[in-house]
Amino acid sequence: MKNSISLLLLITLCVACSKNDGVSTQVKTKAGIVEGVASQTGVISFKGIPFAAPPVGDLRWKEPQAVQPWEGVKKTDAFGPSPMQGTPRPFYMWSKEFLIPDEPISEDCLYLNVWTPAKTVHDKVPVFVWIYGGGFNSGGSAVPIYDGEALASKGIVFVSINYRVNTFGFFAHPGLSKESVHGVSGNYGLLDQIAALKWIQENITAFGGDPSNVTIGGQSAGSMAVVSLVASPLAKGLFNKAIAQSGAGLLKGSPSAKFYRDLGEAETEGAKAAGDSLSVADLRKMTSQEVFDKIKVRNGPIVDGYVLPESLPAIFQNKKENDVALLTGWNEEEGFMFGPPKTAAEFTASIRQDYGADGTELLRYYPANNDAEAMASQLALSRDIIFGGPNYVLANTMSEQGKKVFVYRFTKKVPGLGEFAKFGAFHTGEVPYMMNDLKFSDRPWQPVDHELANTMSTYWVNFVKTGDPNGEGVPEWPGYNVRSKQIINFSDEVTAKSIPDSASLNFLTARLKAQ
Numbered sequence: 001m002k003n004s005i006s007l008l009l010l011i012t013l014c015v016a017c018s019k020n021d022g023v024s025t026q027v028k029t030k031a032g033i034v035e036g037v038a039s040q041t042g043v044i045s046f047k048g049i050p051f052a053a054p055p056v057g058d059l060r061w062k063e064p065q066a067v068q069p070w071e072g073v074k075k076t077d078a079f080g081p082s083p084m085q086g087t088p089r090p091f092y093m094w095s096k097e098f099l100i101p102d103e104p105i106s107e108d109c110l111y112l113n114v115w116t117p118a119k120t121v122h123d124k125v126p127v128f129v130w131i132y133g134g135g136f137n138s139g140g141s142a143v144p145i146y147d148g149e150a151l152a153s154k155g156i157v158f159v160s161i162n163y164r165v166n167t168f169g170f171f172a173h174p175g176l177s178k179e180s181v182h183g184v185s186g187n188y189g190l191l192d193q194i195a196a197l198k199w200i201q202e203n204i205t206a207f208g209g210d211p212s213n214v215t216i217g218g219q220s221a222g223s224m225a226v227v228s229l230v231a232s233p234l235a236k237g238l239f240n241k242a243i244a245q246s247g248a249g250l251l252k253g254s255p256s257a258k259f260y261r262d263l264g265e266a267e268t269e270g271a272k273a274a275g276d277s278l279s280v281a282d283l284r285k286m287t288s289q290e291v292f293d294k295i296k297v298r299n300g301p302i303v304d305g306y307v308l309p310e311s312l313p314a315i316f317q318n319k320k321e322n323d324v325a326l327l328t329g330w331n332e333e334e335g336f337m338f339g340p341p342k343t344a345a346e347f348t349a350s351i352r353q354d355y356g357a358d359g360t361e362l363l364r365y366y367p368a369n370n371d372a373e374a375m376a377s378q379l380a381l382s383r384d385i386i387f388g389g390p391n392y393v394l395a396n397t398m399s400e401q402g403k404k405v406f407v408y409r410f411t412k413k414v415p416g417l418g419e420f421a422k423f424g425a426f427h428t429g430e431v432p433y434m435m436n437d438l439k440f441s442d443r444p445w446q447p448v449d450h451e452l453a454n455t456m457s458t459y460w461v462n463f464v465k466t467g468d469p470n471g472e473g474v475p476e477w478p479g480y481n482v483r484s485k486q487i488i489n490f491s492d493e494v495t496a497k498s499i500p501d502s503a504s505l506n507f508l509t510a511r512l513k514a515q
Contacts, residue, residue, distance in 0.1 A: 021121045023208045030202055032070040036114075037077050041153045046114045046207070048080035051199040052192065054108035055164060060284050061176050061188060064110060064195040080104075080111025082140030083165045084288050093335050093423040095416070097432070097441045100140040107168060107288045112161040112196050113141055115148035118208020126213045127204055128464040129239070130160040131193060133220030133247070133428065136259060136299035137166045150436035154461040157209035159200060163192035163225075167291055170299045171273075172266035175280035184304040186266050190228055191307065197229075197238040215241035215464040217327075219431055221300075223247030224259060227394065228301045229322075231315040232308060236322050241467050243460065244328040245434075246427060248390035249301075249312050250397065253512030256390050259300030260312065266302045273297050313513075316397050325467035326398050327460075329408030329487070330387040333424040337382045344374040358511055365504035381508075384501075387427075389509045392499075399481050406469055407480040407487040407499070412452060415444045430490065434460050448492050455494055 025044055026035045036046035052064035059065055081104035088099040118125045130146060132139040141160035148158030163169060172186030201211045216239045218226045223244040229235040230242050249256050261269075273295045274283055283291070303311050315321050342350060347368045352359035366381045368374035391407075399405045410430040416423060420443075423429070432438050436457035438445050459469035459477060469477045475494050478486035485499040499505070 023116060023118045023120060023123075023206075026073060027206050029206060030069075031067045033073045034076045035073050039149060041117075041149060043115050043117050043149050043152045045149065046076040046116075047078055048076050048111045049074075049114065050080070050110060051112050051161070051196050052110040055110060055168070055188070055192075056107045058284060060107065060168070061171055061173075061185065061280075063180075063188070063191050067110075079113065079140075079142035080162065081106035081109050082142055083107075083109040083138075083162055084168050084292055085134075085138040085140075085165055086292070088138070093420065093426040094428065095420050095441070095443075097144040098428055099143060100138070101142055107164075109140070109162045109164065110192060110195070111141075112159055112199070113148065114204075114207050115152035115158040116207045116209065117152050117155060118157065121206055121208055123208040124205075124210035124213070125155065125157045125208050126465045127157045127159060127200060127209045127211070127215065128460075129197065129200065129214060129216045130158065131163070131216060131218035131222040131225050132160070133218065133222040134165060136170060136189060136221045136224075136301075139165060139221070144440040145432040145435055145437045147435070147437050147440060151457055151461060154436075154457065156461055156464050157204065157207060159196075159204070161193065161196040163189045163196070165189060166299050167273075167295045167297055168288075170266075170302065171270050171295065171297055172263060172302055172304075173270040173274060173280065173283075174267050176270075177263070177267060179280065182306045184263060184302075184306045186263065186270070186302040187304055187307040190225065190232070190301055191234075193225060193229060194232070194234050194238070194307075197235060201238060212240075213465075214239040215243060217243030217245070217460075218247075219245040219428060220247045221259070223328075223391075224249045224256065224301070227312065228308060230324055231312050231321045233322075234307055239322075240324055241463065242324045242326050243463065244326065244391060244394060245430065246330045246334060246387045246391065248328075248387075248394040250316060250393045251385075251390040251509060251512050252313055254385050254390050256386050257312075259298075260308075261298065261300070261302060263302055263304040266297070266304075269297050316394075319401055323403070325404040325463075326395070327406045327408070327463050327469060328391050328395050329410065330383070330391050331425045331427060331430055332383075332409060332411040333379065334383045334387050334427040335379070335423060336386055336427065337378050341375055342378060344368040344371050347374040347378060355511070358507075361507060362511075365501075365507060384505060384508055385512065388501075389505060389512060392505045393509050393513075395480055396482050404467055405480040406463070406477055407485075408477075409487055409489050409499070411489055411491045412449075415446070415449065417443060430456070433457070433490070452490060452492070452494070456490060459488075 169189030176185035366377035414429040
């Protein structure tokens with residue numbers, strides 16, 4: 001009898017919660033009910049929610065299809081599989097917390113995760129959607145430093161999404177284009193992102209989120225994806241703010257622009273990689289591992305006339321991109337370099353050979369009076385060509401159009417152990433700070449690191465909420481314009497300053513634009 005009374009009381013409480021439109025650990029989406037996990041911070045997480053049908057079998061290399069509804073309650077207490085890719089292993093500057101888990105990894109990967117602090121479905125909490133990097137070749141939303149609880153606890157709904165990468169996400173082929181109603185192929189990774197954003201528009205209210213106040217953000221290839229979505233007419237109205245960290249694709253002569261290619265070029269490359277003897281049907285019968293091992297193509301967005309009607313530079317120059325506020329920036333020591341290190345003499349000779357009459361001027365900004373200086377200049381030049389220059393052009397372009405723009409520079413030396421101690425403000429190094437996720441890294445953090453993480457995450461949350469990173473308790477972050485070029489610098493101290501190397505960036509980007 002006592003158990004019956006307890007059960008009746010529990011049912012009564014659940015009904016009351018439903019009538020009050022409260023956000024609980026069970027939420028009804030368009031496809032079915034999902035059950036998440038409540039944390040001690042008051043944030044409820046839902047991990048591994050399917051937002052599209054598994055892109056396997058006949059759905060391999062097709063636009064994402066609608067997710068199939070389910071009966072009952074789907075447990076969403078663990079991340080879905082990461083996209084099909086190679087086995088994750090720490091390398092170069094990236095320790096384990098920057099990589100996906102060892103398993104599961106699968107073609108069946110179209111899942112997203114939601115962390116919500118909302119108490120009711122009427123709260124209309126601003127939404128932040130995170131798009132991971134990985135060179136369009138690897139990555140996933142289950143990377144430890146992408147955990148969304150810390151940002152959500154500051155008053156936003158945090159969503160991280162999966163999208164197809166490498167050959168599964170960016171393989172174009174004449175046969176695939178022929179079967180498409182749009183006559184295109186190859187942009188499956190971007191179409192996955194758009195499908196996830198549409199899912200958010202249809203479902204996020206049930207989690208207490210505001211579908212009219214959505215920010216997309218990403219780093220590296222994720223940043224390039226963000227800029228591509230800003231450029232795509234298919235993403236119009238799905239978000240109103242963008243955060244682009246160390247990646248843009250807007251500078252014609254930059255290696256980052258090589259991630260983009262025209263549809264015809266991509267189809268030719270895909271047909272060559274697949275071989276003449278295999279039909280599309282044959283290619284879809286291959287196992288995931290066979291596709292990954294045997295079909296190698298250049299990965300990245302394709303100017304196909306559908307997802308991307310024109311090149312990114314053309315879209316932005318002609319003011320055809322979607323209207324958004326922008327937060328963007330890059331790191332002081334991204335850590336990339338073209339080829340092996342050169343001596344001062346070798347570097348000087350290569351600059352004069354590659355840049356001709358402009359070489360002398362370029363060496364003023366990237367000097368090589370001795371080998372140590374030449375090494376620093378090689379790293380700085382690579383940083384500015386691959387990341388700084390494209391993001392600088394992005395900031396200038398949108399500022400000149402009258403958009404609200406905020407620019408940062410991350411110069412904080414990230415502490416590390418062993419081999420990882422030698423890297424400074426490296427590529428991706430800012431992410432655990434802006435996510436306030438230092439706890440997921442086994443590094444010798446100091447109080448100044450936690451203070452910086454709290455400040456950066458507050459700026460990001462403020463921007464997600466209002467389109468302006470400024471607010472109570474953080475130093476003033478000046479808006480960026482092409483005249484004053486005011487930015488915020490993230491290091492042991494957070495300070496506003498004029499961008500220190502605008503002269504070299506002006507010279508370099510003008511030279512690269514002309515290529």
